[in-house]
Amino acid sequence: MRLEVCVDGADGATAAVAGGADRIELCSALELGGLTPSAGLMARAALLPVPVHALIRPRSGNFRYSSAEVATMLADIRAARKAGLAGVVIGAALADGRLDADTLARLRDAADAMSLTLHRVFDLVPDFAEAVDTAVTLGFDRILTSGGAPTAPEGIDALAGICAAAAGRTGIMPGAGIDAGNVGALLEALAVDEVHGSCSVAVAPASSRVAPGFGGDARRETSADKVRALKAAMMRSQAARRER
Template sequence: MSPIYNEFTIEIATTDFESTKNAVAGGADRIELCANLGEGGTTQSYGVIKTCRDRFDVPIYPIIRVRGGDFLYTEEEFACMLADAVNCKDLDCDGVVVGFLKANGEIDVERTARIVEAVYPMGVTFHRAFDRCRDPLEALEQIIGAGCERILTSGQELTAIQGAPLIRRLNEQAAGRIIIMPGSGVRTDNVKALAADTGCTQFHSSLREMIPSKMKFSTPAFVNDAESIRHSGIDPAKVTAFKKALV
């Protein structure tokens, strides 16, 4: 398959080695490597991160997150995430994805900056914790000051389509100082319009679908159990179609 070249960058959120392999085969420009996307993404295992880094040439950004839920972490949780971030640097990843808030809804600038410093010269994306912050325009300046290179956001709405007006405003205020990357609900049939509405050039999607299990045997009690008969995955053709939609 011939490469697709355009002015846009597509980042695909993957959940394991197989989905990463398929996303790369479909033409993903960058990978956000996660586990547990149903919880918003948590840090994958050492083995998965290392194998993906060894096998694929595209930029790989593991998410650094110890649990689902909110983005207010204890000192012990932060220590775990700092260690995971440094581990990704040691594995020669291209960057990490993080997000820290204070209880009052402000960006935890100190913790964000500590991660940026610890993994330098790797890149750092501030993820959709941003969509739960108190003042997104102030937060934008704080995240720039902390040294992040990118913000993943749905414009503080459930989907980036709904949040497009704020995303455009953020992109205009950023003025090239940081990348604003729309994510959440971004699909092949709406990404072109989202690009026009926001002025953004990088887009994030998971393109997840359920893949049937290849198991031939199942015990009776689990014959209809969703986790036993299917798992989350990515079709390379869907990634290619997503990229082509921006050409």
């Protein structure tokens, strides 16, 4: 049972590893849902003792990308591969919400042998089963999803259907709103072997002064204690299943 923790900085990555994360999803600007990390952060994260997958998302907002944005994403994937990261987390959509298979194929080809995760663009598709088939055809190793709900616990019924549609052809990794208090029920209901969490806590600003144009003070930090608690709850659930 593997725990992937999403982080948006070097300190967060260190805390995630200290708490027992099995894999890191590396981002920037998690307050925007996560954007592509810098080349410097990718290079530093490559030194961690666990696999690191970089989110490739050039901007916030929707997942319909222009040709210039696709070119940027291709360059960012090449940078992640050059840095020595184990995988990338990608997604792209058409105007009707279906997966943009042509763009995803180009991104996949740029990733070469890197591990591929389809991000939560999946949660916006009109037909989960069709999107699972597309992801399988494209060769994705896993799909990160909340079942189309704000949180994975709220989307548990849809997640069960997505797992059934995947039928072992690609991994289904529940994510969003998962913590030590609810992961047991999630794992009881779903046949999955990976879980995604942020394991973050709100932190007080160091100063009330922020330069104009640089955003507000609200931010969150990865908590090694929360990572540790979530991983322990996952292990307890797995042990309980083995005993039955």
